[in-house]
Amino acid sequence: MKISVVTAVYNRERTIGDTFDSVAKQHHTDIEHIVVDGMSSDRTGDVIAANSDRIAISVREPDDGIYDAMNKGIRVATGDVVGFLHADDMLASPTALASVADKFSSGNFDAIYADLEYVQGKNTDQVVRYWQSGEYDHQRMRWGWMPPHTTVFVRRTVYERLGGYLTEFGSAADYECMVRLMFRHKIQVGYIPEVTVKMRVGGKSNASLRNRLIANQLDRQAWRVNGLRPPMFLRISKPLQKLPQYWKRR
Numbered sequence: 001m002k003i004s005v006v007t008a009v010y011n012r013e014r015t016i017g018d019t020f021d022s023v024a025k026q027h028h029t030d031i032e033h034i035v036v037d038g039m040s041s042d043r044t045g046d047v048i049a050a051n052s053d054r055i056a057i058s059v060r061e062p063d064d065g066i067y068d069a070m071n072k073g074i075r076v077a078t079g080d081v082v083g084f085l086h087a088d089d090m091l092a093s094p095t096a097l098a099s100v101a102d103k104f105s106s107g108n109f110d111a112i113y114a115d116l117e118y119v120q121g122k123n124t125d126q127v128v129r130y131w132q133s134g135e136y137d138h139q140r141m142r143w144g145w146m147p148p149h150t151t152v153f154v155r156r157t158v159y160e161r162l163g164g165y166l167t168e169f170g171s172a173a174d175y176e177c178m179v180r181l182m183f184r185h186k187i188q189v190g191y192i193p194e195v196t197v198k199m200r201v202g203g204k205s206n207a208s209l210r211n212r213l214i215a216n217q218l219d220r221q222a223w224r225v226n227g228l229r230p231p232m233f234l235r236i237s238k239p240l241q242k243l244p245q246y247w248k249r250r
Helices: 016-024 043-049 068-075 096-105 136-142 156-162 168-183 208-223 234-240
Strands: 005-011 030-038 059-060 082-086 090-091 111-119 125-133 153-154 190-201
Touching: 005 016, 005 068, 005 096, 016 030, 016 043, 016 090, 030 043, 030 068, 043 059, 059 068, 059 156, 068 082, 068 168, 082 156, 096 111, 096 190, 136 168, 153 156, 156 168, 168 208
Parallel strands: 005 030, 005 082, 030 059, 111 190
Antiparallel strands: 082 153, 090 190, 111 125, 111 153
């Protein structure tokens, strides 16, 4: 199985090297690493150039935000499945992508997801939060559940058939996409009960109360745009889904 890993980046000279290293260390060798740089103004371009032998496809041009860059990655990808590893993140172990390939091979899956660890920015061995996703249940999405997006791998043909990210949804574009693919179109989804990605703490949708309120409004719109009625208690139940991340540990 050929796996396309898309890294969308803007001004991440200090962290993107770790991203490259984690992909290069993978035991699974049929990997296509795609980097989409939205014209970084720091030394990110130099780091990308220094790792050119590890990159299958490199795109450097202005974009309309991270989800526009991710859509560009989908369009140029040639792998059987596509996943996203942001420039602040790392694959958690050298066997992470082998686990992805094995899971796809074990059943008729359109997408798979796994668990995630949030780690300190400077000390990535220090775990801040642990997101144990749990087995897939279609109806859990009515209570605001979604898989950790950066652990999700989707067959490229699914994106070609059902579309990528709606950039007008801003930081909620990943949630809308998961609602559309998993709930509306009921694609076949599998779960890997292991941590495949480490994510440095931070995140645009949670950066302030104002951003969180905007994201809550967009979460409801994500259902409406798909012709679905938003769950009644979504504004409350979706944030509550995250609470166990703060006390659970592997």
